[in-house]
Amino acid sequence: MRQAERSAILVSGWHRMSYIYEDGTYVSRELEKVIRKLHSVVGNAVTDNRFVIFGSGTTQLLAAAVHALSLTNSSVSSPARLLTSIPYYAMYKDQAEFFDSAHLKFEGNASAWKQSGRNDNITQVIEVVTSPNNPDGKLKRAVLDGPNVKTLHDYAYYWPHFSPITHPVDEDLSLFSLSKTTGHAGSRFGWGLVKDKAIYEKMDRFIRLTSMGVSKETQLHVLQLLKVVVGDGGNEIFSFGYGTVKKRWETLNKIFSMSTRFSLQTIKPEYCNYFKKVREFTPSYAWVKCERPEDTNCYEIFRAAKITGRNGNVFGSEERFVRLSLIRSQDDFDQLIAMLKKLVYHEEDVPSENFMYI
Amino acid sequence: MRQAERSAILVSGWHRMSYIYEDGTYVSRELEKVIRKLHSVVGNAVTDNRFVIFGSGTTQLLAAAVHALSLTNSSVSSPARLLTSIPYYAMYKDQAEFFDSAHLKFEGNASAWKQSGRNDNITQVIEVVTSPNNPDGKLKRAVLDGPNVKTLHDYAYYWPHFSPITHPVDEDLSLFSLSKTTGHAGSRFGWGLVKDKAIYEKMDRFIRLTSMGVSKETQLHVLQLLKVVVGDGGNEIFSFGYGTVKKRWETLNKIFSMSTRFSLQTIKPEYCNYFKKVREFTPSYAWVKCERPEDTNCYEIFRAAKITGRNGNVFGSEERFVRLSLIRSQDDFDQLIAMLKKLVYHEEDVPSENFMYI
CATH class of the missing domain: 3.90.1150.10 (Aspartate Aminotransferase, domain 1)
Known part of the structure; x- marks a missing residue:
């Protein structure tokens, strides 16, 4: 590095190396485009009429999504219940218990909840559907429905190396992870497809308040990687x-x-x-x-x-x-x-x- | 990229591009060394007998630190109070209110708390000391002390471009931010110096459960940057x-x-x-x-x-x-x-x- 370049780090940094891009968001629009293209060539998800949200791994997006969904619980005093199918990815439980929010309680088995008659259409419920499932690799569908049920789909493993791509998924809230797409777990990059604007905005606020967005070095690297992937249709x-x-x-x-x-x-x-x-x-x-x-x-x-x-x-x-x-x-x-x-x-x-x- | 290289992305990624480094942590030990060296050449912080923890910006570390300190509140039923001095960086309040944890309540003005007589040595208190302060740039000291008080020092602005370096700080828990050190806000990188092992471990767990560590692309870039900075003593x-x-x-x-x-x-x-x-x-x-x-x-x-x-x-x-x-x-x-x-x-x-x- 020449001296002028080195000295320029500081002041240019205050402008160009900001938290945000020129459109005021922390999301690279180029990368967003490539991600939409990736889903289109693989045929694993519909991205039309979806907001794309980035996170520091699906880990952060899971917390953001559960948080956002639990906040739609305004008219009810009891916390939203987090349900899933057994066996389930341990992170769902670990996060819910760790954050210990007034708005959320990990409850576990969605089928047991349904059979118990506690699905009363009043208590707010968030069901996490992991498909293919971690740990057993099976395709899954939601167990619960009703006006009180919000569903969060974790599609981290829904890629051709792990699973038949049976259809393009078309859900309200779907999460994907670079670590399972190309193997770059250490990049800490995941993304979500979100239909509802209010949920998207709550997730966006979560990401801002926990990390002020996602590393630009990471976004640049992921852009290069995924361009190679979509280049030959994966x-x-x-x-x-x-x-x-x-x-x-x-x-x-x-x-x-x-x-x-x-x-x-x-x-x-x-x-x-x-x-x-x-x-x-x-x-x-x-x-x-x-x-x-x-x-x-x-x-x-x-x-x-x-x-x-x-x-x-x-x-x-x-x-x-x-x-x-x-x-x-x-x-x-x-x-x-x-x-x-x-x-x-x-x-x-x-x-x-x-x-x-x- | 040649075909062999491209194909190797996936499987090598499952090993070398993991969440963790070879020592089982998400922290680059080389980068940790350069950070200790940086504090030593600038003379702004003692790093001996400290754990160094990395986060996706000081933003994530603030949340991690407040969370960790609020959990030491086991014997008391009421939530820990988060206090600071007015004017204060809005993030402290925003995070505390957003996470809405059972263990923490944002209370605001530390001096007012002290004068009110509510500092009863029973209620757990976390005081955030921002020095130099955001927004007014003044050097600050803790207002509260006592067996019930934990202090968190935000030293994001304690660098020679913003403030006289009056002494190397030597506190229990200090946070620093790349965005204010070199200007690379978009990299989302911060670090903490933590004396107490139990607090360090709780913060580490927070970072793992919210983002599974910090982007390796970022860590690599920060290593290069800070090597240049310490190269001529800053x-x-x-x-x-x-x-x-x-x-x-x-x-x-x-x-x-x-x-x-x-x-x-x-x-x-x-x-x-x-x-x-x-x-x-x-x-x-x-x-x-x-x-x-x-x-x-x-x-x-x-x-x-x-x-x-x-x-x-x-x-x-x-x-x-x-x-x-x-x-x-x-x-x-x-x-x-x-x-x-x-x-x-x-x-x-x-x-x-x-x-x-x-």
């Missing part, structure tokens, strides 16, 4: 990604098919509009069940075998389940497979010669 | 910055010295350990008072003269005050000066020839 990255995860699932399925002790989630193949064929689901996580009655803590059984998963109870489920991540480096995955083989090999009823072909 | 950027703001204050003081209608804050010069001389304060904002009894809304009077400031009531003060920003581009500043001249020129008792020398 073909290269999604074909590569799908191929990679599919191969991992084939390996995994082979191992688990020899086991009577452990089982994997199964999901029926569906037609994928993106790849124009019926295809398997290839979720980012294996949701493993320990089938033996005495194996009550599946996490500990895997940990003893040097495999670190996440305990099913983190997802509001039983300890009989453990989540294993498949979206790691190839080295980490190979290590996982080596350890899994040892674990299944030691089951009494598995013939050792079966392992030759994995 | 000499070039702080001399340039101080020179620029000083010149702006000289112009401003000339204009206001001709006015009987408006007055500016005054702060006595102090010895600056960084520049090794007694020097004027050169705050980032002018805190203007409308002196005429009939000028009850100073913001509106400036607005009518095409000068957009911020109303004093935003800072918990009277509408008789308005805050004008001096940390804008040279063009914006020149525009401000042109409009100010017109405004003061039209005061009846100012001779027009005085304006020739500004």
Whole structure:
């Protein structure tokens, strides 16, 4: 850097390196355009008549969305209830309990709430629908409806490498995450598609009051990345990604098919509009069940075998389940497979010669 | 980008572009080192025996710090009170009211609280000390003490371009902001120096639950920037910055010295350990008072003269005050000066020839 350039940092910074862009928002309009284009080429979401909101990861947008939806609760004195399906992404519960707002209470299981008759059309309810679901990779629909129900859709995993793209989603409030689109988790970038202007404005205020918008370095990098992705209609990255995860699932399925002790989630193949064929689901996580009655803590059984998963109870489920991540480096995955083989090999009823072909 | 590189984005991303660095934290240790070095060369803060925490701007760290301090309130049923001095940075109030936590209530004026006798050593109190203060640029000290008082120091403006560096601050919890250090507001980067491990860990959890850490693109950029700054002991950027703001204050003081209608804050010069001389304060904002009894809304009077400031009531003060920003581009500043001249020129008792020398 020359001296003049260096000295110019400060004063030009006060203008051009501001919190906001020239239109007074913290959102790069160029990046917004590329994101709309991305959804259009992938066919996973309708972006017409939607506001696009940016956040420091879907993490921040989740908090913003739940906050905004809980504030529409003006006429009722009791806090809005946050509901979802079991197993669920732990962040929903963690955030709700951590913020400890007067307007929100984490309640958990939407189906149980419905059956209990507590869905009285008076208590405000926010249902989070994660589709494909974390941890089990299944496509999900809302359980609740009614005038008192607001639905928040977390579509972080609704990309061709993880799931058939069955239709373009067309919901009131949908969230997406760069970390699951291109893998850049460390960039902390997510976005939301929001139909209702009042909800959008409340979310925008949340983002401003918690971080004054989203890093411009990040927005610039994401713009470059997504331009490459949409450049060939996503073909290269999604074909590569799908191929990679599919191969991992084939390996995994082979191992688990020899086991009577452990089982994997199964999901029926569906037609994928993106790849124009019926295809398997290839979720980012294996949701493993320990089938033996005495194996009550599946996490500990895997940990003893040097495999670190996440305990099913983190997802509001039983300890009989453990989540294993498949979206790691190839080295980490190979290590996982080596350890899994040892674990299944030691089951009494598995013939050792079966392992030759994995 | 070659095809192999592009395809590698996805899977390598799942490993190397993770939320966390290799040590399991979201904090670049290289950047942490440069920040400690920066405080040491500027002499504005002691960093020994401190945890360094990163946030998406001081905005996020403020929320994290207030949250962490309010949670130490376990034995008491009433919420902690958030206190500060008037005039204060509006964000403190806005955040506290927006999050509407069961553990915190914004109360406002620390001196009034002290005098009211409500400082009963039982109710937990968090005092925010902003030094130099936003909006008036004055150095501040805590008003309250006692076993029930936690103090949070916002040192965003404690840099040589804005203030004499009178001593290295050595407090329990201090916050700093890149936007006021180098001007890169849009990067959304701030940091805190935290003495107490339990408070640090609560803040860390807040950052994880609201954004899963801080953008790596940002951290990389900030590392490059601050390496340049510490490279010459900050000499070039702080001399340039101080020179620029000083010149702006000289112009401003000339204009206001001709006015009987408006007055500016005054702060006595102090010895600056960084520049090794007694020097004027050169705050980032002018805190203007409308002196005429009939000028009850100073913001509106400036607005009518095409000068957009911020109303004093935003800072918990009277509408008789308005805050004008001096940390804008040279063009914006020149525009401000042109409009100010017109405004003061039209005061009846100012001779027009005085304006020739500004």
